[in-house]
Structures are given as structure tokens and as C-alpha cells.
Amino acid sequence: MGLHIDHISLASPHIFRSADNLLKETGLGFWTGEWIGDTSVVIVPLGPPGNFIEISGFVDIFTLRTMNEHKQWILDITETGDHFNGLCLGVDSMEELEEFAKHFKSTVNRPDNPDPARHFQRADGYILPMASTPSGQRSPWMRGLPNVYYYPDRTHHSSGQPSHPCLNMVEPTGIKWVEYGGTEKDMDDWLGIKGSGDLLKMKFNGKSMGLWAVCVGAYGMDDIVIRRPACTDAVPASKFEI
Amino acid sequence: MAAVLDHFHLGSANIYTSIDRLQKELKLAHFDGGFMSNVVIGHKAFPLNAGVYIEVEAVIDPFAVPAGQEPAFQKKAELFGTEVWNGVCLRVDTMAEMEDIAKRLGGHVNPHPSMRIRPDGPLNKSISCPQIPGAKPNFELGLPQWYCWEDRLYRHPAGMPTVPMAGARKPNGVEWVEMGGDEDRMGKWLGQDPKTLGMRFNGKKPGLYAIGIKTDEGVIELRRPSVNQDTLEG
Amino acid sequence: MQIRLNHFALGARNIYEASARLLKETGLGHQTGDWIQSTACHMVPLGGDVFIEVEGTIDAHAYLKMPKPNYTYDALDTDNEYNGDHFTGMMLGVDTLEELEEIGKRLGGGVTPDWPDPYRHFQRPDGYCRRFRSAPYYEPGSGKSRPRGMPNFYFYPDIPGRPANQPVWSAPHLKVPTGVKWIEYGGTEEEMSKWLDVPKASDILPFRFNGKALGTWAVCVGIEGGDDVVIRRPPSAASIKDPSIYRN
Numbered sequence: 092m093g094l095h096i097d098h099i100s101l102a103s104p105h106i107f108r109s110a111d112n113l114l115k116e117t118g119l120g121f122w123t124g125e126w127i128g129d130t131s132v133v134i135v136p137l138g139p140p141g142n143f144i145e146i147s148g149f150v151d152i153f154t155l156r157t158m159n160e161h162k163q164w165i166l167d168i169t170e171t172g173d174h175f176n177g178l179c180l181g182v183d184s185m186e187e188l189e190e191f192a193k194h195f196k197s198t199v200n201r202p203d204n205p206d207p208a209r210h211f212q213r214a215d216g217y218i219l220p221m222a223s224t225p226s227g228q229r230s231p232w233m234r235g236l237p238n239v240y241y242y243p244d245r246t247h248h249s250s251g252q253p254s255h256p257c258l259n260m261v262e263p264t265g266i267k268w269v270e271y272g273g274t275e276k277d278m279d280d281w282l283g284i285k286g287s288g289d290l291l292k293m294k295f296n297g298k299s300m301g302l303w304a305v306c307v308g309a310y311g312m313d314d315i316v317i318r319r320p321a322c323t324d325a326v327p328a329s330k331f332e333i
Numbered sequence: 334m335a336a337v338l339d340h341f342h343l344g345s346a347n348i349y350t351s352i353d354r355l356q357k358e359l360k361l362a363h364f365d366g367g368f369m370s371n372v373v374i375g376h377k378a379f380p381l382n383a384g385v386y387i388e389v390e391a392v393i394d395p396f397a398v399p400a401g402q403e404p405a406f407q408k409k410a411e412l413f414g415t416e417v418w419n420g421v422c423l424r425v426d427t428m429a430e431m432e433d434i435a436k437r438l439g440g441h442v443n444p445h446p447s448m449r450i451r452p453d454g455p456l457n458k459s460i461s462c463p464q465i466p467g468a469k470p471n472f473e474l475g476l477p478q479w480y481c482w483e484d485r486l487y488r489h490p491a492g493m494p495t496v497p498m499a500g501a502r503k504p505n506g507v508e509w510v511e512m513g514g515d516e517d518r519m520g521k522w523l524g525q526d527p528k529t530l531g532m533r534f535n536g537k538k539p540g541l542y543a544i545g546i547k548t549d550e551g552v553i554e555l556r557r558p559s560v561n562q563d564t565l566e567g
Numbered sequence: 568m569q570i571r572l573n574h575f576a577l578g579a580r581n582i583y584e585a586s587a588r589l590l591k592e593t594g595l596g597h598q599t600g601d602w603i604q605s606t607a608c609h610m611v612p613l614g615g616d617v618f619i620e621v622e623g624t625i626d627a628h629a630y631l632k633m634p635k636p637n638y639t640y641d642a643l644d645t646d647n648e649y650n651g652d653h654f655t656g657m658m659l660g661v662d663t664l665e666e667l668e669e670i671g672k673r674l675g676g677g678v679t680p681d682w683p684d685p686y687r688h689f690q691r692p693d694g695y696c697r698r699f700r701s702a703p704y705y706e707p708g709s710g711k712s713r714p715r716g717m718p719n720f721y722f723y724p725d726i727p728g729r730p731a732n733q734p735v736w737s738a739p740h741l742k743v744p745t746g747v748k749w750i751e752y753g754g755t756e757e758e759m760s761k762w763l764d765v766p767k768a769s770d771i772l773p774f775r776f777n778g779k780a781l782g783t784w785a786v787c788v789g790i791e792g793g794d795d796v797v798i799r800r801p802p803s804a805a806s807i808k809d810p811s812i813y814r815n
Contacts, residue, residue, distance in 0.1 A: 104627065105626040246489035498737065500742070502740075
């Protein structure tokens with residue numbers, strides 16, 4: 092597939108209410124039970140070639156006993172409701188991921204970390220191996236910038252797991268386009284490529300960096316456009332400049 | 334790129350009783366895979382993780398199959414009173430690799446993709462090879478075939494959730510594959526060392542005879558007659 | 568009137584971690600996706616129409632705005648060998664609304680209104696809204712409240728929709744529960760018998776009383792083809808130093 096959109100993170104103050112709202116708004120079904128540490132995600136499959144929205148939020152309020160910059164950021168961006176807080180790109184090999192790590196002057200978060208708490212886990216006990224870059228304390232998401240993922244075993248990819256039997260569900264047929272802040276040059280410079288617009292089906296709106304909308308096809312129905320503010324609309328990227 | 338194991342095909346005369354028997358024997362959980370787009374064959378599968386699964390198929394609409402034209406696996410399953418191994422299916426990542434394999438073997442990629450309709454609706458599509466003009470079907474010769482899922486691995490049966498089952502083991506791939514036939518012939522057919530697929534050979538008629546499934550309780554054997562056997566004895 | 572076990576509430580800091588740990592500990596599976604207002608629950612069927620709801624607050628903003636001190640939060644904040652898990656409630660069940668009203672009246676209150684807003688009831692991902700009524704219910708501002716640690720009573724109009732009857736996630740080494748065999752409860756037989764208005768509480772429900780802080784201390788669940796499992800967690804009351812500082 093080459094570099095492609097893998098998934099989108101939608102930060103939520105209440106992941107089940109947000110999933111319920113999104114279902115009523117769009118007909119997109121979801122499944123539950125995946126979590127990592129103090130956070131859980133409700134997964135909204137978007138169809139081929141395997142994309143999804145993860146509606147993410149705290150499920151362990153006791154984590155707020157020990158605050159850090161990232162937790163405060165999540166509280167701040169969800170105080171006024173759902174915000175898109177991550178665009179996650181994908182590549183097809185560890186070699187390609189390491190190329191991006193080199194470009195980002197960073198390293199890879201490896202998929203074979205033996206600590207299960209460092210991975211997404213599912214209600215059926217499955218632990219999801221996943222590699223990503225860049226690594227480090229401060230996520231590029233806080234500046235409205237995407238990161239890159241590689242899944243050694245795509246057969247368990249979250250986008251392919253079946254939804255709950257949600258009421259009035261539609262069948263999604265894939266991402267048609269995404270609306271992003273900034274310009275194509277901003278994205279090209281970040282990723283070290285040319286032509287991110289066409290390659291990643293991106294339209295640029297010149298607003299603050301971050302995802303602003305995603306358009307998803309649906310079988311037998313009009314396209315669905317999910318519009319939420321980018322996280323940098325709630326907390327400016329400038330707060331986290333390197 | 335060398336091919337990897339994708340799935341093992343078990344043919345059955347009654348998919349429900351087969352699944353019931355298999356899940357008790359193996360202590361592995363399964364899921365309902367739906368039916369093939371020809372609306373004749375029903376499908377259930379045992380995900381084994383590590384990108385591999387066992388698929389169990391049976392005719393579900395006997396009225397759609399003219400007498401005498403039942404699939405070979407059904408006839409043998411009825412004759413032997415048990416499921417039969419139809420064959421081994423391998424996987425490569427790209428259609429270019431599929432074309433190369435088909436060409437090497439004097440055939441072409443099957444122009445009719447395998448299409449399965451899942452109970453929750455989405456179509457599962459996979460493409461196989463080779464189809465070799467004038468030759469018997471690959472499984473009848475005891476030879477594996479190849480599949481390509483293109484960009485659809487995210488819906489691969491190896492990763493699908495299963496029906497909850499008390500006492501199920503946790504599978505983690507396949508340790509070995511017991512084949513009939515000749516190792517040299519197999520190596521020439523595969524274009525790679527059969528040992529890379531865990532294959533070992535029992536000297537019987539060409540076909541699949543058993544697999545060793547890795548689980549959290551050790552390796553468990555699933556042995557059934559090959560579809561190519563004439564009798565239970567061989 | 569027949570009073571039955573309905574469910575146990577097991578409060579957890581992180582319902583995902585708690586459910587995964589409970590599965591490893593007991594082999595009992597769970598369902599995900601149920602929620603009501605700012606609480607989410609993973610449901611653990613125990614057989615015999617009884618279940619555990621592993622519950623937690625998942626709306627951080629709602630929590631931050633909640634009046635403090637908060638009884639349940641403070642209990643869960645107390646470390647123990649179960650990562651802070653505490654039994655936060657035991658709920659009994661009756662079969663008709665009339666019986667529930669009788670109980671509410673006997674205990675000086677009433678029954679929760681049949682809230683028309685579906686979001687005042689449990690939601691499931693498939694859109695099913697699990698309506699329930701409970702007692703005793705005391706009007707806000709009445710100055711009355713249920714004594715902490717004593718069970719309340721539920722009525723569900725829809726039996727098949729109850730968590731005890733829904734399938735769990737598939738997982739390795741699941742066990743099939745066959746029902747609750749006994750419950751270790753705090754306090755005394757006399758206290759519970761008075762609350763239930765019966766001569767002897769352990770004659771109608773499998774109680775064993777340990778004289779400690781009020782609440783559930785352990786639940787013993789039968790397992791098909793296997794040994795019973797005992798789920799032991801302290802009740803909230805066991806970890807609250809001064810109950811008088813909490814408003815309700």
C-alpha cells in the first residue's frame with residue numbers, strides 16, 4: 092500500500108456517549124473492549140483497505156492522581172467535547188518505518204516490548220503488537236502532526252474486527268478524503284515527502300494543524316462527513332513547540 | 334518472498350456436527366464464516382493466530398448440487414464418516430508474486446476470486462492460483478495452492494473473534510504439516526524448501542494428513558483422512 | 568414475595584484491567600459496552616440469572632466536577648491486593664413492580680421513577696436500553712437515604728435483556744458459572760433479616776455473616792465441571808475511615 096492513512100484518533104470526554112452520538116449521526120457501528128493503561132478506545136471500522144476511528148478517553152480516573160503534560164492535554168482538549176487528536180499513518184514494513192524514524196531523528200516504539208501494559212489489549216485477551224514512530228515523551232499529535240505505524244500481524248488489525256450489532260448500522264466502504272489544517276507544504280515537510288495531498292487523500296484548509304474532518308463512503312448511501320475540531324483548536328500547537 | 338501457511342481446508346458432510354466434534358477434540362474456539370457466494374458451501378473457521386486458520390466447509394444446499402456432482406470432499410466425508418483434509422493453502426503478499434508462481438507452474442491466476450459472505454454482511458475476497466489448463470485440480474494431486482489477500486489482511490480469518498467456549502486453548506500457529514507424496518516433487522512445486530512450511534512426509538498418497546497446532550498447552554495434533562484416500566486404510 | 572439475588576457491583580479504578588484480572592483469576596468472562604451516565608460497566612455473568620457489574624467512572628470531567636469527598640472514590644482510592652477493587656453494592660431482585668413498591672414503602676421511601684429519558688438507564692452498543700426500577704428511592708432533599716452497606720432492590724421488566732443472559736467475549740480457558748453458592752456479608756443476621764423483613768435472612772439467600780463492615784466480602788460461584796471460585800474483595804465500608812464526612 093505504501094504510505095497510507097491507518098487510523099484516526101478522536102479524543103472524547105466519554106467514549107461510550109461519543110460512540111453513541113456518532114452512531115446516531117452517521118450509522119457507523121463500533122466495537123468495544125480495547126484498552127491500554129488508563130485509556131480505552133471504542134473502535135469504529137471505516138471499511139477497506141482497513142481504516143478505523145478510535146474514540147479514546149480515560150477509563151481510569153485514578154490516573155489523574157499523578158498528572159503529567161499528556162494527561163493534562165487530554166483533559167484540556169476534551170473539556171469542550173470531542174476533538175480529533177491524531178492522524179495515524181501506516182507503512183507495510185519495519186524497514187519503511189525505520190526510514191521514517193530516521194527522518195524524524197527519532198526511534199521506533201518496538202512491537203515486541205515484553206510488558207503487556209505497553210500494548211493495546213482486548214477483552215478476549217489478545218495483545219496487539221504495533222510499532223510506531225516518532226517515539227519520545229511528547230507526541231507529535233500535540234502539535235497536530237501525524238505519526239506512522241506498522242503492524243507485524245495485520246490479520247488482527249482493529250479495522251477488521253466485527254462491530255457490535257448497533258441499531259441502524261451502515262456498511263462503510265472506506266475513507267474518501269480527510270480535511271487537514273495547514274498546507275500541503277507543511278505536511279510534506281513534516282513527512283519528508285512530496286505530494287502528501289494526493290497520496291494521503293488530504294485537503295488542506297489553512298487552519299491550525301490537525302485533522303478537521305473525514306469523509307467515509309457507505310454502501311448504498313450518501314458519503315458520511317464526520318466533522319470535529321482539531322485538538323490544536325482547543326490547545327494551540329505553539330504550547331508544545333520543540 | 335517465500336510463501337507462508339495461510340489455511341488448511343477440511344471438508345465435511347455436516348458442518349454443524351463437524352464443528353461440534355472438532356471443538357471438543359481440539360479445545361479450540363471457532364467462528365461462523367458465513368457462506369460462499371455460490372450459496373452452496375457453508376464456512377466455519379478455527380483461527381489459529383500467527384496468520385493461519387482451519388476452514389471447515391460443507392454443502393449447505395444439497396438441492397443446488399446435481400446428483401453425482403457433489404464436491405469430492407463431501408463424498409469422502411460421507412464414505413469415511415468423518416471430515417477429510419482437502420488441502421493446504423499458502424499465502425503471498427502481492428499479485429505480482431501470484432502471477433510469477435502461476436507462470437512458473439504453467440498456469441494462470443484463477444480469474445474467479447473466492448468470495449465469502451460473512452454473517453455480518455461484508456464480503457471476504459481472496460484470489461488463488463494456479464489454474465493449470467488440462468491438469469487435475471491442485472488438491473486432487475495433493476499439492477498446495479496459493480492465495481493473495483491483497484490489502485484485505487485486516488479481515489483475515491486468523492484474527493477473527495470466536496464464539497465463547499469454556500476451556501478453550503490459546504492457539505499460536507502451526508508447528509508441522511504432515512503430507513503424503515514426495516518431498517522433492519513438493520519442493521519443485523513450491524519453489525521453496527518444504528521445511529520452511531513445517532512439512533514432513535509420510536510416504537502415503539499425495540495429500541494432507543495431519544497438522545500440529547501450537548497452543549498454550551503444547552502442540553496438539555489434528556489428524557483426518559486425506560480426500561485423496563480411496564479407503565480409510567489408504 | 569420471592570427475593571432473589573440480582574447482581575453485585577464491583578467498583579474498580581480501571582474496569583478493563585479489573586475484568587482482565589478477574590478473568591485470569593477465575594476464568595469468568597465478561598461483556599463490554601454497557602454504560603449509564605458517567606459510569607461504564609463490564610458485566611460478568613455468574614449463572615442462575617445473577618451477574619457482577621464491574622463498574623467505574625469513565626468521564627474524567629464529570630468526576631472532577633463531582634462534589635467531594637466522594638464515598639465510592641475514596642474507597643477505591645484505598646490500595647489493596649486487588650488494585651483498589653471494592654464491592655460497592657449488592658442488589659436484590661423481585662419479580663413485579665408491585666412487590667418493589669411494597670418494599671419501597673416499607674423502607675420509608677418509594678421506587679425510582681420510570682425515567683422517560685433513555686439515558687437515565689443502561690445503554691448497550693446494540694441500542695438496547697435496559698430499563699430498571701429500584702427501591703428504596705428517597706426524593707432528593709427529603710433527608711432520607713438508604714443505610715450504606717445494605718442491599719437495594721431491583722425490578723427489570725425484560726428478563727432476556729439482563730446481562731446474566733448475554734454472551735461474553737470469547738477468551739482462552741473460560742469457565743461456565745453455575746450460580747452463586749454463598750455470599751460472605753458484613754454485619755449480622757439480625758441486621759439483614761430486619762432489612763429484608765424476614766425471620767432469618769440466610770434462610771432465603773445464601774448469606775454467611777462475618778460481623779465486619781457492612782457489605783459484600785466474598786462471593787462463591789459454582790463452576791461447571793470444576794471447583795467453585797471465591798471472588799474476595801473488601802466492601803467500600805471497610806476502607807472508609809470516617810463515614811460521617813460523606814453527604815450520601
